[in-house]
Amino acid sequence: MSNFIVRKVAVLGAGVMGAQIAAHCVNAKVPVVLFDLPAKEGPKNGIVLKAIDNLRKLSPAPLAVPELAALIEPANYEDDLAKLKECDLVIEAIAERMDWKHDLYAKVASAIGPQAIFATNTSGLSITELSKGMAPALLPRFCGVHFFNPPRYMHLVELIPTAHTEPAILDRLEAFLTTVLGKGVVRAKDTPNFIGNRVGVFGLLSAMIEAERFGLTYDVVDDLTGAKLGRAKSGTFRTGDVVGLDTLAHVIKTMEDYLPDDPFAAHYGTPPVLAGLIKQGALGQKTGAGFFRKQGKAILRLDPAKGEYVPADGKADDAVARILKNKDAGQRLQALRDSEHPQAQFLWAILRDTFQYIAVHLADIAGTARDVDFAMRWGFGQGVGPFELWQQAGWLKVAEWVQADIAAGKTLSSAPLPAWVTSGPVAERGGVHTPEGSWNPAAGRFEPRSSLPVYARQIFRAPLAGEGIVPLAAGKTVFEDEAVRLWTLDRTGLDDVLIASFKTKMHTISPAVTLGLLRAVDLAEESYRGLVVWNPGEPFSAGADLQAIVPLFMSGGVQAVAPEEERLQQLMLRLRYAQVPTVAALAGMALGGGCELSVYCARRVAHFETYLGLVEVGVGLIPGGGGLTYLARRAAQERALAPDMPLMAFLKKYAFQAATAQVSKSAVEARRMGYLLDDDPIVFNVHEVLYAAIREAQSLHDTGWRAPWKAPFAAAGSEGIAMLSAQLVNMRDGGFISDYDYRLGHAIAEILCGGEIEAGALVDEQWIMALERKTFMSLLGEPKTQERLMGMMQTGKPVRN
Structure with missing residues (x-):
């Protein structure tokens, strides 16, 4: 090779x-x-x-x-x-x-x-x-x-x-x-617009046609076809604005010019409203106006009948929104089809149009149904591909519905569904995706995935409904409870590293997760070459489990939370000083406690789009799981390599990162912020992160891993607190932070500097962690912190009080 x-x-x-x-x-x-x-x-x-x-x-x-x-x-x-x-x-x-x-x-x-x-x-x-x-x-x-x-x-x-x-x-x-x-x-096959744009642009044309048929405005359509439908939150028309309406028109014209014999060709013309916008120079986001226009903070939508922009305040009807919340795909689609509400009829119509289109054209545009689903998921932000949705909802049942609508003249084309849809292997297996592969209509078989060597690095490739691969059910379980699963892969050469995965929502760190990870370190030291903390999908971890902390505090006060806080800090030190290498396999967000957990591991293997940050001030707290301790130690280590520089030159950056809840915009920026180190690998394909993390743990073990020394480090003391506080005062007086943000920032400065001690005094991790615990506990009793905690739990957004 x-x-x-x-x-x-x-x-x-x-x-x-x-x-x-x-x-x-x-x-x-x-x-x-x-x-x-x-x-x-x-x-x-x-x-x-x-x-x-x-x-x-x-x-x-x-x-x-x-x-x-x-x-x-x-x-x-x-x-x-x-x-x-x-x-x-x-x-x-x-x-x-x-x-x-x-x-x-x-x-x-x-x-x-x-x-x-x-x-x-x-x-x-x-x-x-x-x-x-x-x-x-x-x-x-x-x-x-x-x-x-x-x-x-x-x-x-x-x-x-x-x-x-x-x-x-x-x-x-x-x-x-x-x-x-x-x-x-x-x-993709060399056909006009290939797969993604062919199916995606047809979907947009269908949405425009069906929206007009059912009398729906652009803002209502976008609310219906965005996150509520499991697609990109920009919906349909806002996506067109982002892409550029001239670009969209070009892709439509390609279909119009090169597909005259297509059974859907009658609809391959540029819609008059789109042509009108382009003629006016309203090309979407790049010109400031398209289907939507921003006016100050207000979002306006085009009213094609009036030819002017009006407030975009239309939303999905509550009854239709409730239908879309049903997790059973078959029940969801049947409810949309059976409903007399025009919004529900619209949704069924655009889904049906797409089902018919992809079935009729699969053999022309793609090798397998898998290619169509991945193109729509990866190129158009759909959480589930159209073939996957069809299969989840009941293959033959949905096919029967589509055929009935074709016969009734409700569809955009009279083209019948291909014979393979309702008879033969696909019908017998209940869909196009199976553990053996995905349907290739040209070959008349289920075709497995590519076996190129590069895919050996993807232990769990992008999943498809019907394939039956569930990461948290794979491999060999070593220990499992309601919060964590400790397991190993069953692939030779990768089965000697223990993997710890969270089962909590958003992979938050609950008291039970903390206990599970402490057990994981013990088991790894006993029987494995290393420990990898990896959570399938994203995020890596959204931080502490507020749903578990707040009830503890409300029922037992600070005394009920204090042991959990101390145990979390103990976990961080166990990860850092474990006798086998510990590796955090990062993808998506690693915020608050998730960031703290990652920085205490021996290494981090991060996907390029990893966003790390200590964001606790958003809920009225300070990083209490060792995050400030890490930053204080890191600043001292950096200063030791540049002894001519003052400690504050390094500490200042970290103080304001924590005080303003800064989050990296990439793994590269996280390295500059100090949350990733120079020897932490950055991986560009998210599906390779687990493989790279296991190999990193094995490599560290094979090169004689020893835990770092528990060495004291210099603190900035009272002089550092004064310097940082002066800058925080300027930020407060300038209106950049609130009074309560100033208080939180001052508390962070006190902890990072080691408290009211002499500048340059040596401290250790236990000393700083004790300051973290004391401050964390005191803030829990503050009304403004409680307001922020409750606001975050209720709305998912930080409260600025």
Whole structure:
């Protein structure tokens, strides 16, 4: 086997997509050169330099930290084509014009290295047509690679070959996209708009048609089709605004132009309201107006009848919202279908339209039903793919409903469901997803997942309903109660590390979780090479279990909580000083106690999109599980490496992080904030985190792991408290923090500095933890803290009192 190492990437085109693809490459430490036309005025690389500078300002941020923009190398087609020879992957990402792309290919083809992969990033143009006229030597190395916008955050990348693309080229590119850039790769057939945009844009057209039929406004549709339906909270029309209405119209036109014989072709035209918005220059979020417009703090929606914007205050009816809360998919869909409420009828209609569409077109656009479901989940934020939903609701029952609506003329097309839907293996197995694989209509069989070596790193791949894989039921259980499961994998070579997983909601740390983790450390020391704390899905941990703490306090006061608080601190020290390596496998949020738990482990293996922070001030408390102790020790350690610097130079950053509840916006930023260390690996594919964490524990064990020394460290003392408090006063008087925030900040300063002691005095972890406990307990009795606690429990949002 030969390695495919991407030493450098070239991105052709510094527009929105090209620049952000380049940004994500440097996020992953892949050198990148970004090309565009030479500027007519000023520096020749002016177009690219402006695009790079804009990356620092965009929200959501395409870069892990703004400084990474400096690592993107600017270039232009006139002076710098020779740089293409250095690149193992060249991604073209210019505007969606076939003629422009062909002109660019003619210009750069001879400069591309003889082994490099050449890929076009297009949302729907034919890859085969784009390849016409290409040099024979380049043709086997050419394919389509469709990143979804924004490239950093959207998991989906579609990979599209031509008939001439070498299979090995696709395998190499899929491995790079999967493990280096952290993407979920779906292989699509070379049909207009591929899979994601084909199904997703049809869904939007269906929503527009059915909304008009049932008399629903855009705000009501978005409320119905957002989080309540298990989809992206932006819903339908707001998603169109975010994507860009001109982009949306382009994708619709691709379907209109290239699919004249499609059974749904009658609906592939740009809706008049969309055409009207584009004509006015209202292209969505990028122009400030589209289906919606922001006016001050108010959100307005377009009223197409009036041609003006009106308040967007429409919501789902309570009766329909209750239907959507039913966890039984079959009952939920039947209730929508049977209801006479127009909102319920609308929801059933758009789901039915999609079921019919994906069944009719599966064989045309994708290899398997799995590809369609992942494309919609990863590219359009759907919690459950359309085939998965159909299968969960009862395959044959839903098929019967769809057929009945087709016969009654209620659907957007009279095309019947394919025969494989209602007879044969799919009907017999109750759906398209099985433990053996997902349905491939062309082959007439259930096809297993890809066996590329890169997927060996994904112990639990993205799950599909019907496959029957449940992480917390896998492997061998060592111990289990209502709060935790301690277990090992049943894969040879990975079965000698104990795994601890929480069973609590949001993976919060309850007293029972604390006891379970203490048991885990004991068991790991007795029988295993290490301990990994890993929770399937996200978040890693939302922190302390307030639902468990508040009742304890209300029934028994501070005395009831104090033992639990002390036990939590003991857990942190057990993790730090365990005689086997402990590793936190992080993904999503690790807040409050979740952050504290991670920093006390020997190592952290973090997914790139991990957000760490000590956020206790939001509930009127201070970090009480050792978080401030960690920061005080960390500042002293950093100062020891730079003895000419004062301790406060290091401590100040940590004090204000905790006092203002700062949360990292990436794992890279978490490293800069001190919650991750330089030797903590950052993994780009979330499904590889568990594998990497187990290997990290094994590596530490095999290289002679010994727990760190319990060494005292210097504290800033009363002088440090005074300096930090003075700055907090300025923040309070400037209106940046409230009076109670100031009190909490002052308490944090006192603890971080070791209390009213002499500057430079040596303290240990027990000393700082005792200060944490004392302050934590006293704050629990404060009315304003109790207000914040209750507010968070009731609304999930911090109270600023």
